[in-house]
Amino acid sequence: MAAAAYKMISIPEAQDIVLSHTRPLGAVTVGLAGALGRVLAEEVRAPDSLPPFPASIKDGYAVVAADGVGEFPVVGESRAGHLDQLPVAPGSVAYITTGAPVPPGADAVVQVEDTEKLPDGEGSQRRVRICKAAKAGQDIRPVGSDITEGDTVLQAGERVGVAEMGILATVGAVSLKVHATPRVAVLSTGDEVVDPSTAPLGPGQIRDANRAMLLAAAAKAGAEVVDMGVARDTEGHLEGCLAAAIEQRVDVLITSGGVSMGDRDLIKPLLAREGTIHFGRVRMKPGKPLTFATLTLPQQGGRQMLVFGLPGNPVSSFVCFHLVVLPALRKMGGWAEPQLRRVAARLAVDIKLDPERPEYHRCTLQWGPPPLGSTPALKAAVAEAAAAQDPLHAPPPPPPHEASAHGAAGLGSMELWAVSTGNQISSRLLSARSANALLEIPCASGVIKAGSLVSALLIDDLGGMPVPPGGVPVTPGF
Amino acid sequence: MAAAAYKMISIPEAQDIVLSHTRPLGAVTVGLAGALGRVLAEEVRAPDSLPPFPASIKDGYAVVAADGVGEFPVVGESRAGHLDQLPVAPGSVAYITTGAPVPPGADAVVQVEDTEKLPDGEGSQRRVRICKAAKAGQDIRPVGSDITEGDTVLQAGERVGVAEMGILATVGAVSLKVHATPRVAVLSTGDEVVDPSTAPLGPGQIRDANRAMLLAAAAKAGAEVVDMGVARDTEGHLEGCLAAAIEQRVDVLITSGGVSMGDRDLIKPLLAREGTIHFGRVRMKPGKPLTFATLTLPQQGGRQMLVFGLPGNPVSSFVCFHLVVLPALRKMGGWAEPQLRRVAARLAVDIKLDPERPEYHRCTLQWGPPPLGSTPALKAAVAEAAAAQDPLHAPPPPPPHEASAHGAAGLGSMELWAVSTGNQISSRLLSARSANALLEIPCASGVIKAGSLVSALLIDDLGGMPVPPGGVPVTPGF
Numbered sequence: 001m002a003a004a005a006y007k008m009i010s011i012p013e014a015q016d017i018v019l020s021h022t023r024p025l026g027a028v029t030v031g032l033a034g035a036l037g038r039v040l041a042e043e044v045r046a047p048d049s050l051p052p053f054p055a056s057i058k059d060g061y062a063v064v065a066a067d068g069v070g071e072f073p074v075v076g077e078s079r080a081g082h083l084d085q086l087p088v089a090p091g092s093v094a095y096i097t098t099g100a101p102v103p104p105g106a107d108a109v110v111q112v113e114d115t116e117k118l119p120d121g122e123g124s125q126r127r128v129r130i131c132k133a134a135k136a137g138q139d140i141r142p143v144g145s146d147i148t149e150g151d152t153v154l155q156a157g158e159r160v161g162v163a164e165m166g167i168l169a170t171v172g173a174v175s176l177k178v179h180a181t182p183r184v185a186v187l188s189t190g191d192e193v194v195d196p197s198t199a200p201l202g203p204g205q206i207r208d209a210n211r212a213m214l215l216a217a218a219a220k221a222g223a224e225v226v227d228m229g230v231a232r233d234t235e236g237h238l239e240g241c242l243a244a245a246i247e248q249r250v251d252v253l254i255t256s257g258g259v260s261m262g263d264r265d266l267i268k269p270l271l272a273r274e275g276t277i278h279f280g281r282v283r284m285k286p287g288k289p290l291t292f293a294t295l296t297l298p299q300q301g302g303r304q305m306l307v308f309g310l311p312g313n314p315v316s317s318f319v320c321f322h323l324v325v326l327p328a329l330r331k332m333g334g335w336a337e338p339q340l341r342r343v344a345a346r347l348a349v350d351i352k353l354d355p356e357r358p359e360y361h362r363c364t365l366q367w368g369p370p371p372l373g374s375t376p377a378l379k380a381a382v383a384e385a386a387a388a389q390d391p392l393h394a395p396p397p398p399p400p401h402e403a404s405a406h407g408a409a410g411l412g413s414m415e416l417w418a419v420s421t422g423n424q425i426s427s428r429l430l431s432a433r434s435a436n437a438l439l440e441i442p443c444a445s446g447v448i449k450a451g452s453l454v455s456a457l458l459i460d461d462l463g464g465m466p467v468p469p470g471g472v473p474v475t476p477g478f
Numbered sequence: 479m480a481a482a483a484y485k486m487i488s489i490p491e492a493q494d495i496v497l498s499h500t501r502p503l504g505a506v507t508v509g510l511a512g513a514l515g516r517v518l519a520e521e522v523r524a525p526d527s528l529p530p531f532p533a534s535i536k537d538g539y540a541v542v543a544a545d546g547v548g549e550f551p552v553v554g555e556s557r558a559g560h561l562d563q564l565p566v567a568p569g570s571v572a573y574i575t576t577g578a579p580v581p582p583g584a585d586a587v588v589q590v591e592d593t594e595k596l597p598d599g600e601g602s603q604r605r606v607r608i609c610k611a612a613k614a615g616q617d618i619r620p621v622g623s624d625i626t627e628g629d630t631v632l633q634a635g636e637r638v639g640v641a642e643m644g645i646l647a648t649v650g651a652v653s654l655k656v657h658a659t660p661r662v663a664v665l666s667t668g669d670e671v672v673d674p675s676t677a678p679l680g681p682g683q684i685r686d687a688n689r690a691m692l693l694a695a696a697a698k699a700g701a702e703v704v705d706m707g708v709a710r711d712t713e714g715h716l717e718g719c720l721a722a723a724i725e726q727r728v729d730v731l732i733t734s735g736g737v738s739m740g741d742r743d744l745i746k747p748l749l750a751r752e753g754t755i756h757f758g759r760v761r762m763k764p765g766k767p768l769t770f771a772t773l774t775l776p777q778q779g780g781r782q783m784l785v786f787g788l789p790g791n792p793v794s795s796f797v798c799f800h801l802v803v804l805p806a807l808r809k810m811g812g813w814a815e816p817q818l819r820r821v822a823a824r825l826a827v828d829i830k831l832d833p834e835r836p837e838y839h840r841c842t843l844q845w846g847p848p849p850l851g852s853t854p855a856l857k858a859a860v861a862e863a864a865a866a867q868d869p870l871h872a873p874p875p876p877p878p879h880e881a882s883a884h885g886a887a888g889l890g891s892m893e894l895w896a897v898s899t900g901n902q903i904s905s906r907l908l909s910a911r912s913a914n915a916l917l918e919i920p921c922a923s924g925v926i927k928a929g930s931l932v933s934a935l936l937i938d939d940l941g942g943m944p945v946p947p948g949g950v951p952v953t954p955g956f
Contacts, residue, residue: 036697051684209644261591341845416821454953
């Protein structure tokens with residue numbers, strides 16, 4: 001089937017098709033240290049309560065609350081990890097440290113700041129003055145107040161982050177069932193494509209940007225990656241590379257290049273022979289020749305392998321990876337909601353619309369006032385956009401930068417701004433430099449104005465986004 | 479010096495002190511595959527132009543634009559990676575594939591979709607009909623149009639993400655100077671603290687949540703981590719553990735526990751003897767006993783080691799790590815803006831204020847309409863907050879959920895909502911489960927109402943935040 005014969009479908013259709021052919025991988029058992037970033041394949045329950053004993057919240061004295069203020073003998077001490085079995089009878093107290101078990105008989109803790117050391121009494125009996133009466137239960141964490149024995153502390157499907165590592169350790173979950181992570185092979189194609197170490201370049205050669213980029217992208221998504229090198233533009237070599245990827249028992253093969261209209265674009269014909277192509281053209285800019293196929297492998301027990309044929313232009317490759325490959329890798333790894341997260345952002349510059357295809361415009365999102373770099377032009381544009389009744393254009397813009405330094409109004413005037421990465425031609429990978437989002441720009445004629453609200457898909461952690469000059473205001477009174 | 483003797487300082491003061499004692503680590507050389515996530519220590523320039531030759535943007539025919547439409551002999555072909563030296567003279571064309579060099583003489587490319595194959599002419603001469611006239615330069619990327627030889631493609635100080643890996647590969651930067659990553663040791667303290675694998679727990683014992691959590695947090699920040707185990711509550715054992723950390727030549731030691739008011743809280747006295755304590759109490763909830771010291775090590779050439787004494791309660795430890803340790807690790811790793819990123823978020827629930835200390839309330843941020851789980855109560859609260867003139871309370875809230883499914887108004891009515899993780903007691907690590915931000919809640923009496931805007935510090939990637947039912951609307955027309 002010729003490339004042009006593939007029906008052009010929309011990106012949501014393409015994403016649905018990919019996810020409908022993607023299954024979460026089975027469970028594997030890992031130790032606690034290997035759990036970070038993984039998705040739990042079964043719930044985790046607490047085998048015991050936390051605290052396992054009534055525990056002091058403060059350093060101070062365990063008391064009988066009804067005793068009130070006064071001078072008391074210190075009849076023992078309870079330190080974390082050291083149990084002193086002496087009960088505290090009315091009229092006496094025990095020294096206690098934070099986290100230590102409250103001795104039998106005591107029903108409150110008075111913090112050391114509300115006490116006063118006294119000279120020892122008869123027979124070197126330690127004594128203390130309680131200066132502030134305690135209420136029963138004061139500064140004591142009852143048994144199970146943080147976690148009750150048998151509680152589900154983490155659900156199947158939850159991802160293990162930093163806090164979850166602590167929660168797992170606390171309940172003694174040192175062996176865990178988590179979803180396997182996908183094994184992903186990356187193959188570049190093209191006779192002109194040479195290793196990045198090549199210098200100087202021979203005539204007609206370019207260095208392979210896609211392989212390093214896609215290997216990094218898959219690894220960042222938690223996949224185990226296999227570098228398959230570069231396939232030459234012959235059927236035989238390409239077939240050999242596909243066979244090698246199968247031999248490596250990868251769940252996913254990502255190729256780049258060889259999917260457009262040229263007579264040596266051999267990926268689609270090969271995949272059509274060896275498996276099923278589910279789509280071969282997508283209405284998107286960049287990335288139109290994006291191809292997706294599944295291979296059923298009788299020689300490997302009939303298991304399925306996904307193949308993503310990404311376009312050779314590095315930006316197309318970058319965009320297609322995030323839009324269709326990443327959600328598939330996440331779903332394999334157990335994510336319940338594998339799609340990219342969508343937010344609304346305000347454009348910092350005008351963007352020219354493409355009348356033929358919706359565009360994924362790379363941008364850097366930042367939270368703050370209108371970005372200063374473009375402020376003069378932007379202010380006018382923002383005002384104009386606000387005045388326009390065009391549905392593409394946003395509701396009234398935030399007040400100008402100067403007015404927004406402090407207070408709730410200040411916080412309210414900050415928002416997410418989208419700064420374009422510049423010339424968006426699909427060969428120019430610099431347009432993905434520092435990009436943390438893809439703007440969803442409609443297919444239409446004309447321009448979408450600075451100040452307009454557009455939807456943006458997050459492709460990188462906003463924890464590293466640019467900081468506006470002067471920063472973002474804090475909660476009033478903080 | 480007794481613990482109470484340490485002056486209570488604010489968190490911004492504490493953060494300034496820590497960063498003023500933190501220096502970016504020196505440069506190390508890594509291969510391209512090791513560059514992901516690192517910060518460049520020197521700029522990267524392009525040794526050659528990209529494309530290195532005038533390159534076709536399409537599969538089609540290289541033509542002389544002035545020839546216009548008509549039937550032409552195909553005198554040769556230029557495929558990516560294969561140079562055909564035949565020049566294209568007026569009245570002839572050459573077949574060309576995407577990315578291939580445009581042959582001498584040709585000045586435009588006509589895509590294959592705008593051509594028609596003809597039967598071969600005399601002597602099997604291939605022929606084609608050009609159906610659409612080309613403008614000079616059409617579908618050709620001039621030499622250097624993506625990158626010009628000598629251009630700085632990445633600056634010193636830039637972090638290497640997925641796109642940057644591709645950019646580095648493209649310019650042949652296979653050996654790179656990047657900032658070293660910090661080496662971080664993590665030590666728990668306390669006689670009651672036992673390994674997470676302990677089951678059942680002995681009397682008075684609790685499992686060590688902090689070590690697994692802090693090791694994961696440091697590793698996630700890119701640090702190389704060293705597990706120092708658990709120090710017993712004796713001066714000798716603790717000193718031994720400190721000596722072992724020094725022996726490991728770590729840049730940073732993170733301890734947890736042993737910094738409050740108890741008589742076995744030995745961390746502060748030890749650090750005061752061995753180095754300089756810069757602060758020992760911070761006005762924050764949780765985390766008040768947070769301690770920071772520097773040690774100068776004559777036995778290791780006078781190098782400096784940072785020590786963070788985090789409180790033993792796991793939530794305090796979690797919060798203090800993000801607020802003061804993480805920025806220090808980032809600065810060491812070369813981040814120019816190491817502080818947590820601040821955004822504004824709207825409260826989904828009322829939060830009771832603490833009259834004694836500003837609070838870092840753990841929450842899960844999500845973009846969308848008001849979170850559904852709390853909608854009935856929230857709607858009333860939002861309306862009330864909007865009506866109030868209290869500066870803590872926000873400008874008019876977004877329109878209700880039902881009205882916001884589509885259009886620019888829909889996009890504009892979506893915002894960042896902060897859903898509390900529940901009971902915030904500092905022993906309850908479940909309050910950090912799924913938390914992706916710390917809300918900055920002022921020290922005051924009363925309640926801060928649902929619907930109010932508060933500042934929030936990002937502590938996890940929003941790429942995994944909860945998705946609201948129905949999702950977030952896209953740009954109108956997309």
